[in-house]
Amino acid sequence: GIQVEQSPPDLILQEGANSTLRCNFSDSVNNLQWFHQNPWGQLINLFYIPSGTKQNGRLSATTVATERYSLLYISSSQTTDSGVYFCAAPGYNQGGKLIFGQGTELSVKP
Amino acid sequence: NAGVTQTPKFRVLKTGQSMTLLCAQDMNHEYMYWYRQDPGMGLRLIHYSVGEGTTAKGEVPDGYNVSRLKKQNFLLGLESAAPSQTSVYFCASVRFPMNTEAFFGQGTRLTVV
Numbered sequence: 001g002i003q004v005e006q007s008p009p010d011l012i013l014q015e016g017a018n019s020t021l022r023c024n025f026s027d028s029v030n031n032l033q034w035f036h037q038n039p040w041g042q043l044i045n046l047f048y049i050p051s052g053t054k055q056n057g058r059l060s061a062t063t064v065a066t067e068r069y070s071l072l073y074i075s076s077s078q079t080t081d082s083g084v085y086f087c088a089a090p091g092y093n094q095g096g097k098l099i100f101g102q103g104t105e106l107s108v109k110p
Numbered sequence: 111n112a113g114v115t116q117t118p119k120f121r122v123l124k125t126g127q128s129m130t131l132l133c134a135q136d137m138n139h140e141y142m143y144w145y146r147q148d149p150g151m152g153l154r155l156i157h158y159s160v161g162e163g164t165t166a167k168g169e170v171p172d173g174y175n176v177s178r179l180k181k182q183n184f185l186l187g188l189e190s191a192a193p194s195q196t197s198v199y200f201c202a203s204v205r206f207p208m209n210t211e212a213f214f215g216q217g218t219r220l221t222v223v
Contacts, residue, residue, distance in 0.1 A: 090212075
């Protein structure tokens with residue numbers, strides 16, 4: 001089945017710094033999502049981005065489907081950006097369940 | 111538009127007790143899922159449903175039952191809770207999994223003592 005890998009596994013930033021998180025997937029996908037799991041455990045939808053580039057405030061994402069990777073950019077990071085960032089794509093069985101990467105744990109220091 | 115709502119948010123059970131977790135979505139989605147998240151294990155699929163009246167097993171179905179009597183609701187039942195079922199449970203829904211966006215509920219933190 002499809003495999004999703006993320007890098008780096010963890011990241012420590014000073015407030016105001018920029019960062020890039022990467023997601024590689026092993027097969028072509030029609031659906032790629034980025035989530036933020038905040039320190040309270042909630043999974044927040046960031047982007048639904050099967051291809052192309054999208055921006056939402058300080059966050060943007062780019063998916064290059066032909067090369068099987070997606071990037072999440074965080075600019076001018078804030079302490080509230082801390083948490084775990086997941087990318088996920090649907091598998092081909094079990095009802096198209098989402099296959100998650102192992103996540104990038106981000107800690108933004110004041 | 112509330113999205114996906116899980117009830118309850120927190121619960122403590124004694125070993126052997128039963129309970130039902132409710133997931134409700136108001137987006138008219140066909141597919142619904144129950145996952146559990148444990149440290150170091152990621153999200154694992156318990157059961158899923160591809161439409162009203164259907165259910166199917168996921169990766170870790172033992173000890174759980176589900177029902178989808180109405181399209182908007184997906185219930186997860188624990189008949190006899192065990193400490194190994196201590197976890198955070200997430201419900202998700204999607205219109206069509208291969209090419210539309212999935213949405214998650216806020217999670218239910220369950221502790222079995």
